[in-house]
Amino acid sequence: MIQHKTIRREFILLISLLVCSFVITNYVFWIFEYGHGDINHFNDIIWWWVVTSSTVGYGDVIPTTTAGRAAGVFAIIIGIYAYTHVISLILRTVQYNFEKEERGYAEVGAEEHVVICEYTAFADELIQEVKERNLYRDQEIVVVGSLIDRTPYPEYKFVHGEPISPDTLKRANVCEANTIFVFSNNRFSDPDAKTLHVVSRIMEINDHADIIVELNDENSELLNYLPREVTIMKTNELLSSALSHKYVELDRYIENTTVRGE
Numbered sequence: 001m002i003q004h005k006t007i008r009r010e011f012i013l014l015i016s017l018l019v020c021s022f023v024i025t026n027y028v029f030w031i032f033e034y035g036h037g038d039i040n041h042f043n044d045i046i047w048w049w050v051v052t053s054s055t056v057g058y059g060d061v062i063p064t065t066t067a068g069r070a071a072g073v074f075a076i077i078i079g080i081y082a083y084t085h086v087i088s089l090i091l092r093t094v095q096y097n098f099e100k101e102e103r104g105y106a107e108v109g110a111e112e113h114v115v116i117c118e119y120t121a122f123a124d125e126l127i128q129e130v131k132e133r134n135l136y137r138d139q140e141i142v143v144v145g146s147l148i149d150r151t152p153y154p155e156y157k158f159v160h161g162e163p164i165s166p167d168t169l170k171r172a173n174v175c176e177a178n179t180i181f182v183f184s185n186n187r188f189s190d191p192d193a194k195t196l197h198v199v200s201r202i203m204e205i206n207d208h209a210d211i212i213v214e215l216n217d218e219n220s221e222l223l224n225y226l227p228r229e230v231t232i233m234k235t236n237e238l239l240s241s242a243l244s245h246k247y248v249e250l251d252r253y254i255e256n257t258t259v260r261g262e
Contacts (some may be wrong), residue, residue: 002236007089007092007093007096010085010089011048011076011086011089014082014085014086014089014124017078017082018053018078018079018082020210021049021053021074021075021078021079021082021192022049022053024054024071025049025052025071025072025074025075026045026046026049026067027056028067028070028071029045029048029049029063029068029071030045031041031067031250032063032065032068033045033063033064033065033073034065036064036065036068038048038060038061039061044061045061047060047061048061048063048072049075052072052075052076052079052185053075053076053079054079054083055076055079055080061074067156067213071246075082077155082245083258084126085172085196089227091140099229101157101158102150102151102158103149103150103158103160104149104150104151104158104159104161105160105171106115107170107171107173108142108157108171108172108173109158109173110142110157110173110176110177111144111173111176112137112176112177112178113140113141113173113176113177113178114136114139114140114141114142114177114178114179114180114181115141115142115144115172115174115179115180115181115209116141116142116143116144116181117144117145117180117181117182117183117198117202118144118145118146118147118164118182118184118185119143119145119147119148119183120147120183120184120185120186121151121235122144122181122183122184122214122235122239122240122242122248123143123145123181123237123239124152125238125242125247125248126181126183126247126248126250127141127143127152127153127156128247129247129248129249130245130250133247134176135250136179139179140156140157141156141157141175142156142157142158142172142173143156143157143159143160143166144156144158144159144161144163144169144172145159145160145163146161146162146163146172147162147185147242151249157166157172157234159171159172163182163198163201163202164194164197164198165204166201166203168248169201169202169205174205174206175205176207177206177207177209178208178209178210179210179212179254180206180209180210180211180212181212181213181214182195182198182199182200182202182211182212182213182214183214184214184215184216184235185193191216191221192215192216192217192220192222196213196215196220196222196223196225197214198224199211199213199226199230200225200226202230203226203227206230210231211230211231211233212229212231212233212254213231213232213233214232214233214234214235215232215233215234215235216234216235216236218232218234231253231254233253
């Protein structure tokens with residue numbers, strides 16, 4: 001965000017310099033050069049400023065007075081500085097936008113997509129199964145999490161931030177998602193409480209998506225406070241699958257996975 005503001009300020013400065021150059025040099029040129037040579041119309045002066053400030057210099061409009069030549073030197077100096085820096089700013093802006101998306105700070109415009117909250121080892125097992133079985137091939141997949149700072153898979157969208165944050169959920173366009181996986185973040189002393197808190201935030205903005213949640217305790221009393229049911233993935237079952245070199249086995253949790261993906 002800071003870099004974006006810096007680029008914007010620099011761009012405004014360069015535009016201001018070009019505007020000043022246009023007004024001052026054209027005014028001087030009009031006063032001292034009008035009626036000399038081929039300069040008989042204000043359009044000739046505008047054309048002269050464009051080719052002079054850009055250092056193209058076709059030579060079809062030439063100043064003959066000292067003041068006119070001084071105005072030309074001023075236009076050239078400002079033009080060289082401004083145009084080269086404008087090109088540099090354009091390249092920096094393109095790079096900034098690419099980096100913003102790669103690092104997960106851009107908004108996702110996907111709809112009816114799949115959201116994976118928290119990039120954990122089990123989340124990666126899920127992604128490997130999705131890739132291997134070519135599941136959700138007609139839907140975009142968005143990975144949301146704070147445990148990484150760059151997209152783990154270039155083919156998927158990435159949103160950096162805590163999944164419990166309304167801003168993060170908004171950037172992931174969770175309100176339009178069709179399927180949402182929420183994995184447990186074991187950095188917390190009570191990961192189930194944190195996970196279900198995330199689920200409650202999601203349900204506030206999305207009342208239609210299938211929500212599949214990783215929990216240590218499938219009988220947690222906190223489930224009773226949710227406005228609707230969720231599908232539970234037991235942590236020990238996910239661990240058993242991982243240790244036996246199997247995938248998450250989505251078919252156990254979503255009956256129509258095969259229909260939607262294969």
